[in-house]
Amino acid sequence: MKRALAIVILTCGAASACWFDESLREYLDAHFWLPFARSGRHFEKRNVRRVNAPFAGMTKATGASPLEKLRGAYQSIAWAEGQPADATALKQALEAARSDASLTARDREEIRLIDAKIDMRTGDPAAKTKIEEFLRTARTPEFLSEARGWLAHIYYQQGNQTAAGKIYLDELNRAGSNLSRETLLTSLQMTYRYDSGKELRDHIEEYFDTPEHAAFAIEISTNPRWPREQPPPGPTHGARDPQVYARIHQALQKHKNLFATAQGAQALALLSMRTSLAMGDPPGALDIANAVRPGDPLRAQPDFQWMLASAYFLSHEFASAEKPLLELFRSNAATPDQNAAAAYGLCGVYEKAGNTVEQLHYAMWLRTAQEPFEHYGGALAQIDDQSVYWAPSGWDSALLLDAEASIEDIEKYLEKYPNAKGARTVKYSLAVRLSRENRYEEAARIYEEIHAVRRAPRLRQLAKLYAEATQSHENAYRLAAFLHDHENGIYFNDALWGGLQHYALFAPEDSRLTREEHDKLTASERKLKDDQEEYWRAYLILRDIAKEEGKTELGRRAAKLGVQCVRSISERFGRLDDLRRADRELSGLLAGRL
């Protein structure tokens, strides 16, 4: 008996859902600094002259000539995708057209191409040979262009990505191509999807026949990925293999001659930097960048500026990343996505430098900038790959305004950028921060200035109650009762969070920080949670009244309202043990046990 062992693999579909964006301090993540994503449109030359001639057999067939009849027969199968064709009728129409003695050379080429296309549509493998033969011998440019497109289509269907992709790419930039730009970009997208996966990486050397093919293959295969799930330890399954990048590096060195022109040398430098960064070798990218002389036009290219900044930041030379990021942010050649990437990167640079005013400036720019919509569909369908540059959650600016920036920082920002977009939000936030410091008059003035019609009179009233609170326990009770009645209306910043603040406060679990930053941010988040809770602050006042009043009617009222406050506090406050203790203490006072 032959005995053997087998194991069943059970795959579990992991449901994943994206409920809301959770970008926060993304510049602390190495993935953020990966080179920009590329798709077919990035490899398109400007002003390529195209033609728009009918494909073979697709001219309107109205006459009775054999060629017209053949066109009609062909169109019947061209429009009936997947339906069985009448092979005999097609063959007869072909034969009749071929034997027409009045045909021009162009007509004969059209018939040959129709013949090949009929084979292709009826699944006859002869189609490929016929098209190749046609490409060797035909002369009509628009038919030749069309034939190249069909040959690429056949390669695509056969799974030959390399051959198909090269044809589409060449045709995209070929003067006189009869294939539309949209068709070619869509075909490239279908052939390579986002980063093509394993097949492109397996055949990467085959693209080093022209500089254009090599650049395309390298850039597509190094498109950034944002893994959301941890891979298991050990060899990376199906993910980017560092050996692939090493192979790309070697191939670039081996085929330096492809990039021998001045323009080629620039391309080589950019490709080498891109590969180094994808390999996780920022010092390598810096070496290449440093070899580019000052004033070289390459230094003005957005790609160069971004990769130079990445290499600096990832090498922990944070301050050096500022210059290329500022250049990129101000560059006319940069796309809106690239501007946003630079702005977010600058947030990181200024956080590291402790320059909170500038950090807030760029965070507010991101908060108020109009995010282009294109990457939620279109060629770059991977939302993660570019939307991250826009910090769409708004949590970076919100945390700065609500906790991390000091009141002085916010005031300095408003002094320096009084007319910046979003200045009203910053002023509103300043008023909230002043309220938390019991500076109610100042807060009220700001609210009045920005026409915050609910908060302004509320803060005026609160200022009065606060001033009177020290005069008697009854007044202090009135202050606490006012706070109790205005949950989220005084200390909580309702202009920033859209109901998601709880999820943004994760500094204790954020491992991208140094110890100093970790401790500082954890403390500032805790302080925020304490300071923004009206119920908690009311409780603190009521507890003191209850303790000092003892078993008086006011003491009981204070204890009763204090218990209500403690039991009403939002879950975002945390400190459950403190709340339980507070509840027990006040409940004890009420029951007369204490």
Next chain:
Amino acid sequence: MDSLYVHVGTINHQHWRNEDRWSAYIEQPRDLPDARHYWAVFRTEEHEVPVAAAAAPLAEQLKQFEDYEGVQLDIDIPTSQLRQYAAFLHELHVQLPKGKKVSITALLDWFRDETAIGEVVKQVDEFVPQFYDTGRDRDGAIAAKIDAAQWGPRFSRFGKPYRIGISAFGRAKGRVPIYGFNDLSPLDLATDPAFHLEVSKTPAQELVLSYRAIRETKIEWTHFDPGTAMQFTIATADTIRAGVAAAHKMPGCRGVLFFRWPSWSDALVMQPDEVLAAAGVAPPADPKPRIATIDGRCAAVHCIDLYLIDPRPASPPARRFKVKSSTELEYFLPEKKVPARMTGPSLIELALPPYCGQRRLYLGRGVSLKPATYSVEELQ
């Protein structure tokens, strides 16, 4: 590895406007481990026999698995429907490309006297009786004890190749629903002093850990009242050894099929190398624990996820480990419920309660300013 049976798809049955529709969907896993043969497994949760019309869509989907040996159907139909199942399998054979084989999993109940199992077996190239989840499970048992003398003759009478299906998986069972994103593991309960542990074994040598709440407590979003019990059943090397030994005694038995391959987060499923070592076809694993790391890809610090790779997971005594870093750590963020903490600038200590080891246990993330390497030592 001889063969991998890969769950690649699901057979669905929909009733829509008085029409019955059967379809087959593919979810093909990537990056399969190496094996000499692969089988494409299709399952259905319907507990009913697909009609003959369902064979065509299934055969169509199977065209994607040219290199596979064939298809295995994992359909737990009632014994009373075996005759219809045989008809479906016949149709499937007709529709399949030439040379493709058909395997089925089989419930033990199908093999009792006077059923139509013979007609079913006639239509397949191989069958795999499942010695787990037999419906007669008591006290947390998943695996059934295999009596070669009782079952061998029942399987071999058909003259068809068969393999014995043995469970290598575990399961959590409790009286309260667990709300949260992760399944509970023994570690979640063992680190909560509100739970008391009792340990027992099933007849098939599986380990059963029963945790009972002795006072009210809460894990994630779930409240546990006093008296609430949670039970974990874990396959052991003894379960595998006993199953394989029984299979060896059965005439005509072609081998053993272990169910199932663990996913990355499975805490209760035996690892393949552990299974194969217990079956006696692979060398025993190195008994020393080690640390595996994954770069957390932080831009401004070095953050590393630390995993304890433990060759002796479900061992009874409490255990302690020291994880050392080659450089001073900024801080260490332990995974929730994992009893690991920093006890020195470059030292993390881990104290595992009894039976709470996992083959791969995520400890947490170490953060340093300089690149760090990690090592582990088990304290005696």
